[in-house]
Every structure is written in C-alpha cells, then in structure tokens.
Amino acid sequence: MSIRAEQLTWKIGGKTVLDTVSLEAAPGEMLGLLGPNGSGKTSLLRLLAGLKPPHSGRVMLEREDVRSISRQSIARRVAFVEQHATTNANLKVIDVVKLGRFPHRSMFSGWSPADEQAVEDALEKAGMTGKRDDYWHSLSGGEKQRVHIARALAQTPKELLLDEPTNHLDIQHQIGLLKLVSGLSVTSIIALHDLNHAAMFCDRLVVLRQGRVVASGHPGDVLTEDLLKDVFSVEARVELSAHHARPHIHYLR
C-alpha cells in the first residue's frame, strides 16, 4: 500500500519545521529519509503516522486522506517505531510484543491463533524469541529497540515507519534489521543517519534540509559528493561498490 505526503507544512512555536514536503513510498518500497539533525525527519514521520495534523497539506494512505480514516483503522495498518519509545518497565518482552495485536482486536474477540502466530513470527524476526520472558527493565538499549520492532511487526502493518531504528544496535543487528525491513512485503519509510546503510538497503531516498526536501530519487542519483558537502557538510568520495552495486561513501579526514 502506498503512503504519500502532499505539500505538508507543520509549524511549532512560530518556527516552520516542515515546509511544503511532498513524498511518496510506493507499495512494497523501502524509502530512506535522510537529513542532518533537526532537519525534520521525526516530525515528518509523526505526521505520516497521523499522530499530529499538518497545518496544511495532507497525508494519503492509498487513495484516502488519513483524516478520514479512524484511529483504529490507521493503527491496524500503520506501525511506527519511534526513536525514544519506551513502555511499562514491569512488562515482559512477550507482553510488549502482544500489544502490537491490540488494534486488531475488538471488545468481544479473544486471543486468536492468528494473534499468537503474528507474535511468534515477530519475536523470531526480531531475534527476541530467547528473551520472551525477560522483563523490559532488564534489557539492553539494543534489545529494547528490537522488542519495539517486534511489536511493530506483530501489528502486521501494511506501512511501517521507523525513526532511526538502528540507533542502539550493534553492527550485526543493524545489518540484520535493514535486511529484514527490505525483505518485508510492506511499504516502509525509515529515517537513517548512516548514509552507507541507506544506500545499501533503500530503494529510494528523500533528503531533508531545514524542513524542505532537497533531493529525492535512487541512492545513486541522490548521494553525490556535492550533496554530501552542501547538505551534510562533509567531504567525501562516492564510488559504486563492487560488492553490492550501490554507492559507497568514503568520508575524507
């Protein structure tokens, strides 16, 4: 299912955080959202998730404006892994992941085999099956991150929004997570700081600077030496990798 931002503008405290931002993630696509600190990535993801309304513009899920879709219907199809997500410290891993099934249940429905299956699959994909009975407060930062990803997967979303999900992960789990997301048959939008990882795994990229889209397209077209200098203020050389045929950035000292 596609997710589209049309001319989104969002302001807070007299500051325009997002300025007429448009983007679209096509069905099944993994769209990377890049930009320096404070460029508006988190704000944009929150608008896309329907958590706050734009001042102007609109968010479309498929052909429907999110404002005309009920909160429960949005929660059934859009999963959002926030950057500093937390949960009740007294819950076990399995209980946190089960929360992902909440939007799919009605007042009268019990816990179904489909719910069970979704939770087991999610734990497995996030590599957290072995920690299912551990308490949230006993987990490391990276494990907590993976539980949140498992919870999002348990939601069996059509659209998956991830805000710097590799933040606390070791390199094995960073690559594992990006591989996992790129292999899912969901539409995903993922904010990333690691430009090489974005180049390796994302189908397309959108770059924000001060709340505006300054570049979008295939990684090879977007990640140019000029863009790295102009937007990220770094000197770098970009080569096509002989290993994965995507751009590879060498930062210069």
Ligand SMILES: Nc1ncnc2c1ncn2[C@@H]1O[C@H](COP(=O)(O)OP(=O)(O)OP(=O)(O)O)[C@@H](O)[C@H]1O
């Ligand atoms: N609730 C808020 N109140 C005040 N300012 C805000 C609020 N939310 C966002 N901003 C401002 O909007 C700008 C964009 O913030 P946002 O968190 O969206 O950027 P980001 O690209 O996700 O940054 P980072 O890479 O550091 O996570 C920042 O200058 C931030 O201070």
